[in-house]
Amino acid sequence: MPPVPKPSTQKPAMVRRSASKSYLDQPQNSQPPADAVRQPIQLRLTDKELEEEQTRMLSANCPSAPDNIIHFSYRDKMFKADGLVSQTEFHISVDGPYLFADESYGYNNYKQEAKKEELQRNQFNFSNRGTQASIPLPKDQSVATNPPPSETTKGEFNRSVIYDRYKEQKRMQAEGDAVGGDGKKGKSAVIRQIGDEHDDPLVFTSGEGLSLETQALTLQKASDNSISAICSLSAADLALVSNALLLAERLVAEILFADVVSDYKFWSDPSDSYKQEGSLLPLWKFATNFKEVLGIKTVKPVSCIQFHPKFHDLFAAAYGSFEFQSTSVFPPSCLSVFSLKNPFYPERIIKTPVDILCLDWHPERSDLLLVGLYDGNIAMYNAADGTQIVISDSSTGKHTEAVWSVRWRKDLVGSNSLAFFSASTDGCICSWTLVKTDLRLVSKIDVRDNMTDADVTQPISSGKDAGLSAQATTQVTTTRLHSDPLNPDLAAAYTSATEKASKSTLHTKPQILITQKNDFDSQKRSAEIANQTSPTAGILSISFNPKYDWLYAISTDSGIVRLCSTAYHNTYVQTFCQNGHSMPVYGISWNTFNPDLLVSCSEDFTCKIWKRDRATPVYTVDFGRTVSDVTFSPHVSTEIIAGTADGKIVVYDFNIRKETPLCIQTAVPIAARLTKIELSKSFPIIAVGDSQGVVRVFKLSPNLLRRHVVEQPKARGPNVKTYTQEELAQLSQEGEEQKLEEFVRWCIKANSASGID
Structure with missing residues (x-):
């Protein structure tokens, strides 16, 4: 009988159901789990607490990421907590089979895979395509055109009729040469002559009395031993051919520049409706081939640009160098008359013996063009045929230095006389008149630089009374102010003084002047003494007032702007030097809407707006760079357009913004320097000249024309x-x-x- 096992004396362990795993989570065929063994320090929950549902939430925060990282901030000199901690948790990372091409083993494998199979050439039937000559395929092209017009005529035609026709043509050609040539019959350039009574009428012969060497020179440009048919034309026929060629050239230009012409007429910047600023649209570019015209390879800057007062599509561009110390000789130069209808070639080219620094069109006679030369002479040309009318010399009087400005006298434009002013850096303003074919010097004014307001010694009179003598005008009472002329008390004193002066026989209209407080006679004497001891001031520009034709302004190389009168040559109307320019003034321009305002630009980086009854500038604009030229807009009263030396066009409209410009745009290349600008009075375009001899035309956008x-x-x-x-x-x-x-x-x-x- 087997032994009976003894009962265990050890107590069974207490097993409870885990709260973290539910019975429903187990497979259906499994047994209910036994209670787990808990540690004494573990939290024990009741059955009710275990049956409560707990909400589980997923977040992007990594539970293992540290949240207490501290770094030392060297900027704040203290420890700061770093909240930017990487929340990425890698559970598994498997490297792929790809290799980077920049790695050594990856690049070698890439080269081996990319290596192409080398072509194995066969010596029996191998042929290289590159050594075979290609056979061009024939192509047939045809164009359908209208048949030429044909006419049916009847008449007698024989050898005698041909002979008579040739004799008649020869006679007409001889008459045309006698009339159209330089008055010298038989010395025309026509070399084609038809045979006479002893020659065959169908054979071309050379000119009578010409040597064999002359015949060889005249026929050297002929091809295939034949003479060009244009050589047999008269002067009138040559003019017709020239006009036909010009018309054909304009037609070709119109076709090639159709897009530019369309922009010139209809372009409007669509972005202007969303902003206050404006822009400039480049249209055409005009240049002169100096090697073809002057015979030397050179580049000349554009020294002056001016639109024609009558034919608004024409403008003249003069060329002259500003590097006066680079050479001691006077190189030849030219001026070109361009048309907006033909950007290919100038309408007229006039060669001059020296460089040109200024020019001016006559306001009424559209063919007269006045130019000032670098050697101090003044020349007058006929722009219709390019001939020179007259030029000054040492006998008639000339400037000793370069002529910087020439202007026709507006007060004598309606008369038959041709009178004009010229200004030079020798400190003289000369008044000239043309009598028949002689150029006469009428008067000469020496401008002295005393840098004071003592130059004002005469009142401002109206244009009707500008012809009175200086002795008569001294009888007019003039109010001299030393403060603001708009002061009511001073204005009342001025009114009473003018009422007393109106009782005299001279009915002049004096205006307020800004002078010193001392007596008029003593001031005049001090001005004369100062002028005698002061050095001369070089004059750089002249500008006539658009309303008062007797009043004009001048600018000097010392920074002074002065108002002068055509009636009083020995005195100045007004001098602007208080808070004025400190360097040479390159350009001045009057306002067409208010004849009392003018603007000046200088090398001291500023443009100043002056008013005729004030000694100090009304407004000053600092550009930060040299201002080469400035002009008031003829379309908008409160707008000025300036060109800086670094090639920028700056447009200010003070009615919209007084501190910042509406447009700053580069108009010339970086290698070039802007020299002159000219605004058209008829079209919204501006011409800009540079130091490389190129004139560029731009169109102003609508935001720059807010009239x-x-x-x-x-x-x-x-x-x-x-x-x-x-x-x-x-x-x-x-x-x-x-x-x-x-x-x-x-x-x-x-x-x-x-x-x-």
């Missing part, structure tokens, strides 16, 4: 007034003048508040 516009009333009816085109233009002109007046008043108030005046 005061008056529209017709939208309401209709018998009581609603409608305006004509002339009335609308007049209202627009008045609106522009009002804008400009408001800007001037604002400038005066700002200057008074800042203590400038």
Whole structure:
């Protein structure tokens, strides 16, 4: 009998169901799990607490990522907690079979795989395609055109008729040469002559009396021993052929530049409706081939540009070097007359013996062109045929230095006399007149630089009284102010003084001048003494007032701007030197809407706007670079356009923004330097000249032409007034003048508040 096992004396362990694993999580065929053994320190939950449902949430935070990293901040000199900790947890990472091409073993494997199979050449039937000559395939091309017109004529035709026709042509050719040549019959350039009575009428012979050497020279340009048919034409026929060629050239230019012409007429920057700034659209580029014209390979800067006052598509460009110390000889130069209709070649080219620094079109006689030369002479040309009318010399009088500005006298434009002014850096303003074919020097003014306001010794008179003598005008009472001329007390004193002066026999219209407080006679004597001891001031530009034809402004190389009169050559109307320019003034321009305003530009990086009754500038604009030229816009009263030496065009419209420009755009290449700008008075275009002899034409966008516009009333009816085109233009002109007046008043108030005046 087997032994009976003894009962176990050890107590069974307490097994409880785990709270972390439910019975439902076990497979269905498995037994219920037994209770797990818990440690004494483990939390014990009741059955009710175990039956509570616990919500599980997933988050992007890694539980193993540290959250207490501290770094030392050297900027703040303290320890700071770093909250940017990587929350990425890699559970598995398996490297793929790809290799990087920049690795050494990867690049070698890539080269081996990319190596192409080398072609095995066969010496029996191998052929290389590159050594075979290609056979061009024939092509047939045909163009369908209209048949040439044909006519049917009847008449007698024999050898005698041909002979008579040749004799008649020879006679007409001889008559045309006698009339169209230089008055010397028998010495024309025509070398084609038809045989006479002893020659065959169908054979071309050479000129009578010409040697064999002359015949060889005249026929050297002929091809195949034949003479060009154009050589047998008369002067009138040559003019017709030339006009036909010019017309054909313009037609070709119109076809090739059709897109540019379309932009010139209809282009409008669409982005202008979303911004205040404007832009410039490049249209054409004009240049002169100096090697073909002058016979030497050179590059000359554009020294002057001016649009024609009558034919608005024409403009003249003069060429002259500004590097005066580079050579001691006077090189030849030229001026070109371009047309916007033909950008290929100039309409007229006029060669000059020396460089040209300035030019001016006559306001009424459209063929007269006045130029100032580098050697101090003044020349007058006929732009229609390019001939020289007259040129000054040492006997008639000339400047001793370069002529920087020439201007026709506007007060004598309507008369038969041709009078003009010229200014030079020798400090002289010369008045010239052309009597028949002689150029006469009428008067000569020496401009002295004393840097004071003592130059003002005469009142400003109206244009009607500008012809009075200086002795008569001294009888007019003139109010001399030393402070703001808009002061009511001073204005009342000025009114009483003018009422007393009106009782005299001289009915002049004096205006307020800015002079010193001392007596008029003593000031005149001090001015004369100062002028005698002061050095001469080089004059760089002259500009006539658009309203008062007797008034003109000059600028000097010492930074002074002065107003002068054509009636008083020995005195100045006004001098602008208080808070003025400190370096040479290159350009001045009058405002066409207000004849009392003018703008000047200088090498001291500034442009200043002056008012005729104020000694200090009304407004100053600093460009930060040398300003080569400046002009008031003829379309908008409050707009100025300036060109800087680094090739930028800067446009200011003070009615919109007074501190920042509306447009800053580079107009010339980096290697070139901007020299001159000219704004057309008829079209919204601007011509820009550079130091490489190229003239570029740009069109202004609508934001740069914000003129005061008056529209017709939208309401209709018998009581609603409608305006004509002339009335609308007049209202627009008045609106522009009002804008400009408001800007001037604002400038005066700002200057008074800042203590400038």
